[in-house]
Amino acid sequence: MQxxxxxxxxxxxxxxxxxxxxxxxRPFAFTxxxxxxxxxxxxxxxxxxAACLPILWLIQKRLGWVPAEAIPAVAEKxxxxxxxxxxxxSFYTMFNRAPxxxxxxxxxxxxxxxxxxxxxxxxxxRRKLDIDLGQTTADGLFTLSEVECLAACEMAPMIQVNExxxxxxxxxxxxxxxxxxxxxxx
Amino acid sequence: xEVKLLTARxxxxxxxxxxxxxxxxxxxxxxKALRMDPDAVTEEVKKSGLRGRGGAGFPTGMxxxxxxxxxxxxxxxxxxxxxxxxxxxxxxxxxxxxxHAIVEGIVITCFAVGIHHAYIYIRGEFGLPYRRIQSAVxxxxxxxxxxxxxxxTGFDLEVTIHRGAGAYICGEETGLIESLEGKKGQPRIKPPxxxxxxxxxxxxxxxxxxxxxxxxxxxxxxxxxxxKHGTEKSPGTKLFSxxxxxxxxxxxxxxxxxxxxxxxxxxxxxxRGGKRMKANIPGGSxxxxxxxxxxxxxxxxxxxxxxxxxxxxSGGMIVIDEDTCMVWALMIIEKFYAHESCGQCTxxxxxxxxxxxxxxxxxxxxxxxxxxxxxxxITRNMIGTTICVLSDAAAMPAASFVTKFRSEFDSHVGAGxxxxxxxxxxx
Numbered sequence: 001m002q003x004x005x006x007x008x009x010x011x012x013x014x015x016x017x018x019x020x021x022x023x024x025x026r027p028f029a030f031t032x033x034x035x036x037x038x039x040x041x042x043x044x045x046x047x048x049x050a051a052c053l054p055i056l057w058l059i060q061k062r063l064g065w066v067p068a069e070a071i072p073a074v075a076e077k078x079x080x081x082x083x084x085x086x087x088x089x090s091f092y093t094m095f096n097r098a099p100x101x102x103x104x105x106x107x108x109x110x111x112x113x114x115x116x117x118x119x120x121x122x123x124x125x126r127r128k129l130d131i132d133l134g135q136t137t138a139d140g141l142f143t144l145s146e147v148e149c150l151a152a153c154e155m156a157p158m159i160q161v162n163e164x165x166x167x168x169x170x171x172x173x174x175x176x177x178x179x180x181x182x183x184x185x186x
Numbered sequence: 187x188e189v190k191l192l193t194a195r196x197x198x199x200x201x202x203x204x205x206x207x208x209x210x211x212x213x214x215x216x217x218k219a220l221r222m223d224p225d226a227v228t229e230e231v232k233k234s235g236l237r238g239r240g241g242a243g244f245p246t247g248m249x250x251x252x253x254x255x256x257x258x259x260x261x262x263x264x265x266x267x268x269x270x271x272x273x274x275x276x277x278x279x280x281x282x283x284x285x286h287a288i289v290e291g292i293v294i295t296c297f298a299v300g301i302h303h304a305y306i307y308i309r310g311e312f313g314l315p316y317r318r319i320q321s322a323v324x325x326x327x328x329x330x331x332x333x334x335x336x337x338x339t340g341f342d343l344e345v346t347i348h349r350g351a352g353a354y355i356c357g358e359e360t361g362l363i364e365s366l367e368g369k370k371g372q373p374r375i376k377p378p379x380x381x382x383x384x385x386x387x388x389x390x391x392x393x394x395x396x397x398x399x400x401x402x403x404x405x406x407x408x409x410x411x412x413x414k415h416g417t418e419k420s421p422g423t424k425l426f427s428x429x430x431x432x433x434x435x436x437x438x439x440x441x442x443x444x445x446x447x448x449x450x451x452x453x454x455x456x457x458r459g460g461k462r463m464k465a466n467i468p469g470g471s472x473x474x475x476x477x478x479x480x481x482x483x484x485x486x487x488x489x490x491x492x493x494x495x496x497x498x499x500s501g502g503m504i505v506i507d508e509d510t511c512m513v514w515a516l517m518i519i520e521k522f523y524a525h526e527s528c529g530q531c532t533x534x535x536x537x538x539x540x541x542x543x544x545x546x547x548x549x550x551x552x553x554x555x556x557x558x559x560x561x562x563x564i565t566r567n568m569i570g571t572t573i574c575v576l577s578d579a580a581a582m583p584a585a586s587f588v589t590k591f592r593s594e595f596d597s598h599v600g601a602g603x604x605x606x607x608x609x610x611x612x613x
Contacts, residue, residue: 044344044346045346045386046260046386047367047368047386049367049368049369050366050367050368050386051368052368052369053348053349053350053351053365053368054348054349056351057310057349057351078368080368084369087369087370088368088369088370091353091370091371091528092310092350092351092352092353092371093351093352093353094310094311094350094351094352095351095352109518110272110471110518110522111272111273111430111467111471111504111515111518111519111522112272112273112429112430112504114515114518115429115430115431115504115506115507115510115515116430116431147311148270148272148354148522148525148526149270149271149272149273149274149471149522150311151269151270151274151275151277151278151309151311151312152275152278153272153273153274153275153427153429153430153435153502153504154275154427154428154429154435154436154437156429156430156435160311162313163313163314164313164314165313165314
């Protein structure tokens, strides 16, 4: 290892394509319900700019990710240059800049989970899903990511499945989780 | 041994609902506070000796009193629910199990400081905690604990919940403020401190969830009752999050000053499999590590931990057992800080990356004999040289791990692979 080698992309998926945001391939527009929600958001903050994160969350809630076509729409709402929205989308790790699977599996690999065997759980997931970090299974069901401490260390080793925390995991529990998710899939 | 002031409601059915909260005396402290002079409320909190429970330990009442009485711009409260310090999960418990204590604490705090809009900045990954605090806020509005003319007084307060989106640095108070304004969470140079120029330019109080949750108890029972717990200089209780290979990991509310030994051996049931403790990180991954010998002799209060060369921090205690390689553990910690550095300040942006690479190289058996001195020299240039303390947070574990477990680091040099993990987990 050279002392000045490039940071390891496996530890930071965002480094693979530093600022790239995938395209939706069709025009983006807010839905009437979203428009209403955005108007309400503007009443909660003294600046429109402050509604940036909540607006991005609205987009991700509907699409599962934030496409490039949405950036100008958010910039217009917030009254700031598009570059500022790009900056925000690429700064925060939770904004997906490309589509993810129906289940986003985010395994914690910080210290408390590692002390309880997170590395083995990650190996199991790679093997069972036949994908590596940052990839999505061919059926579009699962995306596998590594995540930093989720403040759930008492359930180490743990994983975040979309919004829910699951743990403590072992190989059997992992099998049960994956088959439950498969059976509940849309 | 546990003293349950803030965690007393944990475990009662539907503890998160307003009905359950009111039944157990909830919102009575608010009624009492609203009949007091706002300054008297601040005085009571000052008298209690409550210190910020997020990590820095700054006296809460004093923080409130730094906010100017008269201000042209509106004043704000930001509740820091961006719990992200590795090993810390106590705020998540409070948000999930006793969200109304947080709401009540918010109203009392805002009444004391003269604030009419509070923001709860909650980390984006929190699903259930978000839903619980959201519904608590809605219930509080419908019952007249929030909104216009609260409980028939002339006091108005709006509360808005703001979701983060995955960035450790937003737990730093000025990073949080930037993020709340819709920007990247890059901390601001201080001064001006948030109490003078904070969010949207207005004077701002930023308090941790646990700090806010302690306020109703203190007002309800009085500062003297709070001071009956803990030590003279570190009064009250503190929630510790204990993780790692202990028998019963979890959140424990203990009086400050309790011996670490009691928390780990008695409350948590000791180390799994009858193993011995090798090391202990008492206050979240950014504080200096203690050897088992140091840990077993220390008491859990601000002063004792400082005297032992570490910090109480967030109370996120990570227990490390005898089988663990300390180089491997440090590699995981440094990977985290390198990932989370916001990139503004050179010593942090470069330093965290160098530490990660040097420690990873050592762990993989490819280090050289000068690496430990290099690590120590890098850490000396990272402490106190940046806008915020993320740089210090990355440097303190590195310096303490290398100094206190030097022989483990030495044993990795030229070993080809990790000699300790080869023996314990066979990799």
